[in-house]
Each structure stands twice: as structure tokens, then as C-alpha cells.
Amino acid sequence: MFGPDHPSTLHCRRERASAWRESDEHALALAEFASLAADHTRINGPDHPQTLEIRQDLARSYAQAGDHRRATEAFVALIADRCRIQGPDHWGTLDTRWWHAFARDSAGDHRLAGELFDALAADRARILGSDHLETLHARQCHATSCRAAGNLRQALQLFETLLADRVRIAGPDHPETLNTRLLLAWTHRTSGNHLRSIRLNEALVRDRIxxxxxDHPAVFTARSILATDRGFAGLHRRAVADREQLATDSARVHGPEHPDRFLERSLLAQEVRETGELDRAGDLLARLVTDRTRSQGPDHPSTLDERAELAYIRRLAGRHHQEVAESQALVADHERVHGPDHPAALTARSNLAHALRHGWRHHRAQVMYQSVLADRGRVLGADHPDTLDVRDSIARNLFDAGRHAEAAAYYRDALALAGEALGPEHSTVRELRRDLGKALILSGALDAAVAELSPMADDWDGPSGPGLPDLVHAGCVLAYALHLTGEQQAALRLVGGLATTATAALGGPDEATVTARTSHALLLAEGTRPLRAVVRLEELAETCAESAGPRSRPTLDVRRSLAHARLRAGDADGAVQVYERIIADRTTVGYASPTAVLLAGHADAHDVAVSIGAQRPGPLPVFPSLAVGLAHALVAAGRRDAARELLAAVCTGREALMDPGHPLAAEARTALARLDRTAPHRTAPETEPEQERPPKPPAAAGAQLGRTPAAPLPGSAPARRAAPPGPSSSGPPGAPASPCWRSPPWAPPPIWSCASFPPAAPPASTTATSPASGSSSPWPAMPCSIRPSWTTTRAASPPGSR
Known part of the structure; x- marks a missing residue:
């Protein structure tokens, strides 16, 4: 009616392109905005305000489509033209500068975005006034970028100052004041202060109501963030209850097909996943994928994201083959929908590499990681956080494959790049330093690990300082390094202090607190107080089960540690009971015993059973895996034949599913060989009746095990012969006598002495000598001791986590 060049026609085309952009139809939006920019330039000229506005829309579309390089180029050119045409203080120039900073922040360049927002806030304060809403908004974006960049102290200060100004200018009940309170609580959560974040958000929910x-949308958002805070604090069962109520209320207010309703269902499934109810979480996500596919289409980004969440649940359940197949399908769909260089497609390829790594196919994972690293470096830059994340994944893959020295070298390179790009206080930098310490420990460079991790304590300025969880995790790794260098008391003091601090500042169920308390108990078990470790781990397991669920990952890790501690305390039957309960919680009943389930699964090379048997306690792989630990406990309980049958099946399963030379496969083979070499020379007929064993002790150990380490335990294995004197059998002076487990010379890492078994007959005990102290001690080589032996060579392995 009006013609193609009429202003109304051009306006309708712009509205249509904007609708495509908001619905994630990026290809259509980009094509339309590019055509509009050309038409406006032809009709109005390149310097016309409407032409400049269309160019800004095109740059925004590039950023939203994930083409950050073109978006940056378009914004920089547009800012220069606006300054030339309209002047640097024109509102249009300031608006384009805001979108440029926002695009840099969305691209992951948070430090540069923070600098851009800071300069913009200063100019807006000069032009518009310090109390203008646009000035306050720029200050808020500056604080948000600081938080994303890891500058948590600065972010907290900026948000607190901004909140005071918003209360003064607009009042405590203004929507922007409430939003600033939300962002301040979020920053406390990012810094690891989950309890403070929960308190702030609880007050915010009350005020919003x-x-x-x-039923206001902002109230639903605040309630959802509060549930997220509780999940981060380890209160997963409470968070699930919050999510279930939110899902009900969202369906009542918005209807079953509203996008917010879909989001709440997704968050509910993720929280159920954290409680360890993986079957329920998988069912929830599978139904959600079906509903999103029907409502939004199979290629919608949210549909693809839910499929990725479902694949992740497969991994947690140990269904690695299924996860790999689903991840491969996601890579194909992302590349078809978005193109191979889109950030979502690169993330899908990275997730496929994660699936291969967790499925013990480290060689294939390494090839995939290197490919993703090259493409992310080309598309995003070498110092982009996503590129640095791939470097971390490559090092983790080398670490999991047992190539610890190579992993340490790779961690050093990644740490140097990340420290320069992100700053020393960024959580990524601290995690890389902690993981470097792990790799150094496992490669035998204990002094280097201590030197690398010790300075991190200087970054902690108090129990409420930002980044405390990162420092607690690193401190636990440092404690293991100190223990292995012979400074056992220093290690116990360090990790005990970390546990006390984390409990007070972060709460008992927090992941960092659980890690510190578990590490403290494990080191107690390695020393002279294994019974105290048993009591503490039983208490911690109850705490974790109550807050996170009996099948949650923290609870299962504590229970694995408890089984190890019971074995160290001489309660072999109790250790078997704990191990079997863990297996029963993860498998379907259908065999005579959980041990039989694990044995059959390994014999059939079933990935779920192999995954269960491969889990280890503690933050470092210095303790035996569940399957080998169970075999140790069976031998100590007098069930040598059952242990040998289990180990033979474990060897079969691991060698079928894992790369050649995998540390877990080597662990099982070595354990089986040690068991065979220590087989008894029977003089009686093989058919002699089995001697009746005393009844098993009850599960609770606090009252039954007592406080005297040397006292024999009911149902425990008889006393064993101590190992001969030497570096692998030493222990701290004055340690109690305990069952003999001859330390193996097959290390390097894993550095625990797990692959030895006691002789069938208990000869008279002897005395071991500690080379560190030169004194005589009745301390024998304990089962699964983490005392290292560095003089041996590692089995060859092939060349090369969410």
C-alpha cells in the first residue's frame, strides 16, 4: 500500500526483525536487520539517526546470536560514528556504549566490560547527575561485571554503596531497590557465603510479598533464587520442597504451557538430581523434553538445554554409553541449528568430551578437547573464560588417565594464562591452583605442591571473606600434601581448623564444610585415631542424609569414607556392611547380596556397576576405589574366596570399558595379583568346614567401638603380622598395632598402598621402624595406607570435567 521505502513499511520490518531476535530466530533477524541497514543507508543516508539505530539493532543481534567478534566490530565502529555525528555526550552515544559493554560482558570478557561500565557511569554522572536512574543503572552493571570477573570484594562494596543510594533516592520499597538487594545477595552467594545470601533473600521474599x-512475577523469581541459595548451601531436600511448591503455584498462575512453568520444572529436576534421586530426576526431565518439543519445537535452545541436562543425569547414574550417544546427537543438532562456531555448538562438543572422559575413554576425549580448544581460541580468543575452561578439562583428562606429571605441566600453563586474564582472586584461578596441587601430589612432587598451595592462605582475610569455599578445598589438598611429607600433626591442625571455620561461616551441610570434615576424619583414620574418625564420619553421614538426601553425592562420599575408616579401625565386617549399603542404594535388588550385584555387573562389563565400583572417598584419588576397598574388607573378614571372585570380575569389567593402562584397571589387576601371591598354603582338605565367625557388630560405632584404638573389635579380623621395616611400612611413633597390609612397590600414583592383602594365618606381630623418626614403633603398614613410594614406574598409557 505504502511502498517498500515508506517509513511505516520500514518500521514494520524492524518490528518483525526484533520479534525474530527475541524468539532466538537469529538467522532471520540478522538477515532482516542487515537488509534494513542497507535500505536506510540508501534512503536516509549513512549518518541519519534512524540508520544509526538500525546499525545498533544489527550489532545487538550479532551479540545475541553468539557472533561476538562481529558484534564488537559493529559496536566499535558505531560508537566512533556517533561521536563524530552526534557528539560523545549525546544520549544515543551513551546508549551504544552501554550496549557495547553489555555485549562484552555477555561474551565473557567481564574485566573489560567492568571497565567500560565504570567509564560510562562516570560520564553519565557528569552529564545526567549522580542520582539519575541511568547513572545508577550503569553503576549496577559495573558491580555485576566485577562479580562475574571474580572481583568479589569490589563487587560487594559497589553493591552495598549502590543499595544505600537507591534507598536514599527512591526509598526501600522501590522495585530497583529490591532488585539491588537481590544482586547483593547473589554476590554473597557467588563468594561462597550461602548462609548470608539465604538470610538476605528470605527477607527480600517477605518484602516483595x-x-x-x-503472585507477582518478581515474587516467583525471588522464591526461585531463594531455593537456589538453599541448594548451594547443601540444603537440597529443603530446596526440592521449595521447587515443588513453586511449580504448583506457577501452574496455577501462569498455566501449564507458560515458559516460566517450564523453567520451574527444569529447576525442580535439577534439584532432585542433587538429592541423588536420579531415576526421578531423569523422568522429570524426559517429560519436560517432550513438553518443550511439543510447545517450543525440537530445535529451540531451551529444548536442547534440557536434553543436555538429561544426558548429564545419565552420567551421574553411571550410564556412560547412553550419555555419549545423547551427547553426540546434541552436537549434530547444535551444529545444524546454530552452526559449528556458535558458542552453544562448542559447548555441546565440550560436553561430549566430558562424557568420553567420565566414560574412561581418555584418548578420544583428549582428541575432542584439543579440537574444541582450537576452535574456541579461534572464535573467542585464547584468554576467554570458555577457552580457559577447555584447558582445565584437558588437564583433568590427563589427571584421570594417570598422567599426573603431564597434567601438572598443563595446569601450570593454564594457570599462567588464567591468572593474567582473570586475576589472582578469580574462582577459576583458585581452582586451577588447587588442581595443580593435586597433580603435583600424585606425581610425587610433594614439596612443590606445598609451595604452590601454601600462599593461598594469605588470600583469606577472615571467616566471612569472599571465596572461602575455594580456599577450604585448596586447604584440604594442602593437608594431604603435608601428611605425605611426614607433617601429620600440621596436616590435622590445618584441616581441623578449616572444618571449624567452614562449619561456622558456611554451615554444616555446605559442600566445602563436608569436604573439610571428611578430609579431617580420613587423616585421623590414617593416623592413630581411626575410631574417632568412624564416629565423626557417622555423624557427618547423618547430617548429609538429613540435608541433602541419603543418596546424594556428599552423603555417598562420606559413607565411602566411613567404610574406609571402619576398615582402618579393624572393623572389617562393619566396612563390608557400609560398602554393601552403598551398592544397594545405587542398584536394583535381584541377587543374593549387593556384592553379588557388583560382581555380576563387572563380569558383564555393565557401565553402571563399573561406575559404582570406581568411586573413591575423599577429594584426592589416594584411597582405594569402592570395589577394591570392598575386596580388602572381605579378605580382612575372612572371605578371601569372595574377594578373589570380586576382583577377577572387576578386572574384567574395567579392562573391557577403560583405555589400556587406565589407573583403575591397573589398581584391580595389582590387587588381584597381590591376593594370589598371598594365598594360603593349605594342608587341610579344601572341603573343610568354614569356621564360625563371631556375630557382626551393629552399624552404629560411637558406643560399640569405644575409645581405645588397640582394643580388639567384635567381629573383626584377627591380628595380623606387621610388615617388615622399610619406607612403605612406617607410621607415626606410638601408633596402635593393627592388621598387617604389606605396602606394595607398584606405585606411583595412586599413592595409597591398596593392593596388598593379609596372609591367611596370623603369625606373631613384629615391630616396624619409622625412617622419618628413626624410632621403633608397633605401627604396621595399614590397609590402604596413603604413604607413598616414588621409586617405581607407571604402566604405559596411550597419548592424549560440568
């Missing part, structure tokens, strides 16, 4: 009503 009072001001806006219980």
Missing part, C-alpha cells in the same frame, strides 16, 4: 503480592 508485602509490596507486590504473592
Amino acid at each position: 508485602r509490596i507486590q503480592g504473592p
Whole structure:
């Protein structure tokens, strides 16, 4: 009616392109905006304000489509033209500068975005005034970028100052004041102070309900963030209850097909996943994928994201083959929908590499990681956080494959790049330093590990300082390094202090607190107080089960540590009971015993059973895996034949599913060989009746095990012969006598002495000598001791986590 060049026609085309952009139809939006920019330039000229506005829309579309390089180039050119045409203080120039900073922040360049927002806030304060809403908004974006960049102290200060100004200018009940309170709580959560974040968000929810009503969208958002805070604090069962109520209320207010309803269902499934109810979480996500596919289409980004979440649940359940197949399908779909260089496609390829790594196919994972690293470096830059994340994954893959020295070298390179790009206080930098310490420990460079990790304590300025969880995790790794260098008391003091600090500042169920308390108990078990470790781990397991669920990952890790501690305390039957309960919680009943389930699964090379048997306690792989630990406990309980049958099946399963030379496969082979070499020379007929064993002790150990380490335990294995004197059998002076487990010379890492078994007959005990102290001690080589032996060579392995 009006013609193609009429302003109304051009306006309708712009509205249509904007709708495509908001619905993630990026290809259509980009094509339309590019055509509009050309038409406006032809009709109005390149310097016309409407032409400049269309160019800004095109740059925004590039950023939203993930083409950050073109977006940056377009914004920089547009800012220069606006300054030339309209002047640097024109509102249009300031607006384009804001979108440029926002695009840099969305691309992951948070430090540069923070600098851009800071300069913009200063100019807006000069032009518009310090109390203008646009000035306050720029300050808020500056604080948000600082938080994303890891500058948590600065972010907290900026948000607190901004909140005070918003209360002064707009009042405590203004929506922007409430939003600033939300962002301040979020920053406390990012810094690891989950309890403070929960308190702030609880107050915010109450105020939003009072001001806006219980069914306001902002109230739903605040309630959802509060549930997220509780999940981060380890209160997963409470978070699940919150999510279930939110899902019900969202369906009542918005209807079953509303996008917010889909989001709440997704968050509910993720929280159920954290409680360890993996079957339920998988069912919830599978139904959600079906509903999103029907409502939004199979290629919608949210549909693809839910499929990725479902694949991740497969991994947690040990269904690695299924995860790999689903991840491969996701890579194909992302590349078809978005193109191979889109960030979502690169993330899908990275997730496929994660699936291969967790499925013990480290060679294939290494090839995939290197490919993703090259493409992310080309598309995003070598110092982009996503590129640095791939470098971390490559080092983790080398570490999991047992190539610890190579992993340490790779961690050093990644740490140098990350430290320069992100700053020393960024969580990624601290995690890389902690993981470097792990690799150094496992490669035998204990002094280097201590030197690398010790300075991190200087970054902690108090129990409420930002980044405390990262420092607690690193401190636990440092404690293991100190223990292995012979400074056992220093290690116990360090990790005990970390546990106390984390409990007070972060709460008992927090992941960092659980890690510190578990590490403290494990080191107690390695020393002279294994019974105290048993009591503490039983208490911690109850705490974790109550807050996170009996099948949650923290609870299962504590229970694995408890089984190890019971074995160290001489309660072999109790250790078997704990191990079998863990297996029963993860498998379907259908065999005579959980041990039979694990044995059959390994014999059939079933990835779920192999995954269960490969889990280890503690933050470092210095303790035996579940399957080998169970075999140790069976031998100590007098069930040598059952242990040998289990180990033979474990060897079969691991060698079928894992790369050649994998540390877990080597662990099982060595354990089986040690068991065979220590087989008894029977003089009686093989058919002699089995001697009746005393009844098993009850599960609770606090009252039954007592406080005297040397006292024999009911149902425990008889006393064993101590190992001969030497570096692998030493222990701290004055340690109690305990069952003999001859330390193996087959290390290097894993550095625990797990692959030895006691002789069938208990000869008289002897005395071991500690080379560190030169004194005589009745301390024998304990089962699964983490005392290292560095003089041997590692089995060859092939050349090369969410």
C-alpha cells in the first residue's frame, strides 16, 4: 500500500526483525536487520539517526546470536560514528556504549566490560547527575561485571554503596531497590557465603510479598533464587520442597504451557538430581523434553538445554554409553541449528568430551578437547573464560588417565594464562591452583605442591571473606600434601581448623564444610585415631542424609569414607556392611547380596556397576576405589574366596570399558595379583568346614567401638603380622598395632598402598621402624595406607570435567 521505502513499511520490518531476535530466530533477524541497514543507508543516508539505530539493532543481534567478534566490530565502529555525528555526550552515544559493554560482558570478557561500565557511569554522572536512574543503572552493571570477573570484594562494596543510594533516592520499597538487594545477595552467594545470601533473600521474599503480592512475577523469581541459595548451601531436600511448591503455584498462575512453568520444572529436576534421586530426576526431565518439543519445537535452545541436562543425569547414574550417544546427537543438532562456531555448538562438543572422559575413554576425549580448544581460541580468543575452561578439562583428562606429571605441566600453563586474564582472586584461578596441587601430589612432587598451595592462605582475610569455599578445598589438598611429607600433626591442625571455620561461616551441610570434615576424619583414620574418625564420619553421614538426601553425592562420599575408616579401625565386617549399603542404594535388588550385584555387573562389563565400583572417598584419588576397598574388607573378614571372585570380575569389567593402562584397571589387576601371591598354603582338605565367625557388630560405632584404638573389635579380623621395616611400612611413633597390609612397590600414583592383602594365618606381630623418626614403633603398614613410594614406574598409557 505504502511502498517498500515508506517509513511505516520500514518500521514494520524492524518490528518483525526484533520479534525474530527475541524468539532466538537469529538467522532471520540478522538477515532482516542487515537488509534494513542497507535500505536506510540508501534512503536516509549513512549518518541519519534512524540508520544509526538500525546499525545498533544489527550489532545487538550479532551479540545475541553468539557472533561476538562481529558484534564488537559493529559496536566499535558505531560508537566512533556517533561521536563524530552526534557528539560523545549525546544520549544515543551513551546508549551504544552501554550496549557495547553489555555485549562484552555477555561474551565473557567481564574485566573489560567492568571497565567500560565504570567509564560510562562516570560520564553519565557528569552529564545526567549522580542520582539519575541511568547513572545508577550503569553503576549496577559495573558491580555485576566485577562479580562475574571474580572481583568479589569490589563487587560487594559497589553493591552495598549502590543499595544505600537507591534507598536514599527512591526509598526501600522501590522495585530497583529490591532488585539491588537481590544482586547483593547473589554476590554473597557467588563468594561462597550461602548462609548470608539465604538470610538476605528470605527477607527480600517477605518484602516483595508485602509490596507486590504473592503472585507477582518478581515474587516467583525471588522464591526461585531463594531455593537456589538453599541448594548451594547443601540444603537440597529443603530446596526440592521449595521447587515443588513453586511449580504448583506457577501452574496455577501462569498455566501449564507458560515458559516460566517450564523453567520451574527444569529447576525442580535439577534439584532432585542433587538429592541423588536420579531415576526421578531423569523422568522429570524426559517429560519436560517432550513438553518443550511439543510447545517450543525440537530445535529451540531451551529444548536442547534440557536434553543436555538429561544426558548429564545419565552420567551421574553411571550410564556412560547412553550419555555419549545423547551427547553426540546434541552436537549434530547444535551444529545444524546454530552452526559449528556458535558458542552453544562448542559447548555441546565440550560436553561430549566430558562424557568420553567420565566414560574412561581418555584418548578420544583428549582428541575432542584439543579440537574444541582450537576452535574456541579461534572464535573467542585464547584468554576467554570458555577457552580457559577447555584447558582445565584437558588437564583433568590427563589427571584421570594417570598422567599426573603431564597434567601438572598443563595446569601450570593454564594457570599462567588464567591468572593474567582473570586475576589472582578469580574462582577459576583458585581452582586451577588447587588442581595443580593435586597433580603435583600424585606425581610425587610433594614439596612443590606445598609451595604452590601454601600462599593461598594469605588470600583469606577472615571467616566471612569472599571465596572461602575455594580456599577450604585448596586447604584440604594442602593437608594431604603435608601428611605425605611426614607433617601429620600440621596436616590435622590445618584441616581441623578449616572444618571449624567452614562449619561456622558456611554451615554444616555446605559442600566445602563436608569436604573439610571428611578430609579431617580420613587423616585421623590414617593416623592413630581411626575410631574417632568412624564416629565423626557417622555423624557427618547423618547430617548429609538429613540435608541433602541419603543418596546424594556428599552423603555417598562420606559413607565411602566411613567404610574406609571402619576398615582402618579393624572393623572389617562393619566396612563390608557400609560398602554393601552403598551398592544397594545405587542398584536394583535381584541377587543374593549387593556384592553379588557388583560382581555380576563387572563380569558383564555393565557401565553402571563399573561406575559404582570406581568411586573413591575423599577429594584426592589416594584411597582405594569402592570395589577394591570392598575386596580388602572381605579378605580382612575372612572371605578371601569372595574377594578373589570380586576382583577377577572387576578386572574384567574395567579392562573391557577403560583405555589400556587406565589407573583403575591397573589398581584391580595389582590387587588381584597381590591376593594370589598371598594365598594360603593349605594342608587341610579344601572341603573343610568354614569356621564360625563371631556375630557382626551393629552399624552404629560411637558406643560399640569405644575409645581405645588397640582394643580388639567384635567381629573383626584377627591380628595380623606387621610388615617388615622399610619406607612403605612406617607410621607415626606410638601408633596402635593393627592388621598387617604389606605396602606394595607398584606405585606411583595412586599413592595409597591398596593392593596388598593379609596372609591367611596370623603369625606373631613384629615391630616396624619409622625412617622419618628413626624410632621403633608397633605401627604396621595399614590397609590402604596413603604413604607413598616414588621409586617405581607407571604402566604405559596411550597419548592424549560440568
